[in-house]
Amino acid sequence: MAEVQSGRGTAEGAKCLSRKTCSGRCSRTVPGMPRRSEPDPLAQIVGLRIRQLREEQGLTMEQLAYESELRSKGHLSNIERGLARPTIYTLKVLADRLEVKLLDLVTFPDEDERQRLIDATRRMSRGAIRKILKEDAATAKKAPAPAAKKPAKKRLRASGNKRSR
Structure with a gap:
């Protein structure tokens, strides 16, 4: 039976896990993991x-x-x-x-404008990036805050009665 390579040699009775020929007594070469045939x-x-x-x-x-x-x-x-x-x-x-x-x-500039902007920052100087960030901060201060969502109303039972305690 094939052997497993370990830190101190090999142990008998198990499947060989090495991609290369095991050191020591095992002379069996085992192929590597199967390759993906279609790209992810x-x-x-x-x-x-x-x-x-x-x-x-x-x-x-x-x-x-x-x-x-x-x-x-x-x-x-x-x-x-x-x-x-x-x-x-x-x-x-x-x-x-x-x-x-x-x-x-993991930025894909061909997908949309935001990713194209992120990619463009690779070629910008630090000063240019700081300027854009300052402009963005100033714009964010002037823009009204988004309206908070109202909490959902509690639903009553189908019979119209509130749950008794």
Whole structure:
């Protein structure tokens, strides 16, 4: 029977979990996890955004993978094609190397004006961003506060009688 690799060697009687040949007595090689054959829709648009930002910086897939903590060109390829769902940590590692905020990896400027504005802030100076924020604060002070919703009326029973205590 195959063996499981552990910190101190292998234990008999269990299925081998290593993707590589186990050290020690086990000589069985086990294939990795099955790959997604169809892209996940959200992972695909995040992957396209990563590719767009990577190409903007003139980086190859190999450069981004190996100059970040990702260290796997294959995994980056799967992320960019939507075949892998990246973790928050993976997104942060990629954002750091791309020299963008994590927010920029999940901002899709082609979807609407707000996201286009958020994307535009990547190219703005700090002074320009501060100016926009000051203008927004001034506008917010002048605008009337939204009307508070009135509490819903308590409903009476179908018979019209109030509940007795």
